[in-house]
Amino acid sequence: MKLRRTRLYVPGNNPHLVENVGLYGADCLILDLEDSVPLEQKFDARILVKYALQNVDFGRSEKWVRINSPDTPFWKADLEEVLPYVDVVNVPKVESYEDVEKISGIMDEIEEKHGVEKRKIVPIIETLKGLTNAREIAKHPRVVAMAWGGEDLTAELGIPKKKALILDHVRAEIVIAAKSQGKMALDTVYSNIRDEEGLFEYARRARYMGFDGVGVLHPNQVEVVHRAFRPEEKDIEEAKKIVEAAEKAMKEGKGVIALNGRMIDKPVLERARKILAFAEVD
């Protein structure tokens, strides 16, 4: 199972920060072409990111690029430059299924031209319109996970982000939209990079909300989040037993899985496999 507990944002215009990204152990690395790149550096940055994707050792991390949003003149050029070398395209300010379809259409053309496999999309829901359409957006076949951001949303509502009670509802909606389509749900970043304890609590809360990961802004945050997402030992032991029982039943050709006289049904087995994945047990 692919883990996306952490996705580390790295500014796409800063070669010094990009060159060591593989050492940080994040599940996903996002070379950013959007907010961290000033307008006058967009052109240089997308070329730099193209070279980075081909030359930097990303270790075991999935390679993501956050392109510019579909309402800017930059997103197509971003895709043309970097798409053949990425695993996942992270698209900000997605507001509708049609937005994803528009981007997916251009991706089709580039993939065909370069003879590469279909790349994945992770949309970022950042507006009320996007939130309203989140369940539709999650249905797109390229979408593997849903992420969200609160700045624009709270600005639209005219409330300070730190006090916005509505964000718990937004979080729940993102989880429901993603999970109802069998996709991952990814929580937004915890911006205080010095507050390790706060981050741990934040990531734990995200996990129990149903999220599969959170965004991180600093390499030091990676280990903390992975720790927060690690299941408890007793759950890991139980999950091991369930998976072993399932494998034994399969070997013996039995259709029913039983453990200590208890029937194990499919959702329980799925959850056990997920626990082992999060515990990084093969």
Place this chain on the structure above:
Amino acid sequence: MVKAGTLEKGDVMVTIEESGEREIIIKSKLERLYGEAIRKTVEEMTTDIVGKIYVEDMGALDWVIRARIEAAIRKFRGEEQ
């Protein structure tokens, strides 16, 4: 005149200026160690550029130098940004 890159640590600034003749100037903190390698990369990537190419290196890796040279060449050729 076009520029690509920055003068931040680990980066390189590449400038190409209109000129009747081809000229390459390399300035690097690590010129004694890497000056030749940088020059080789610049020569290789800019063979058909007639102009003054000025490279100010801040300790960039080879892929960074290549990325910045490509950006500068494409701007020099008038590619829309």
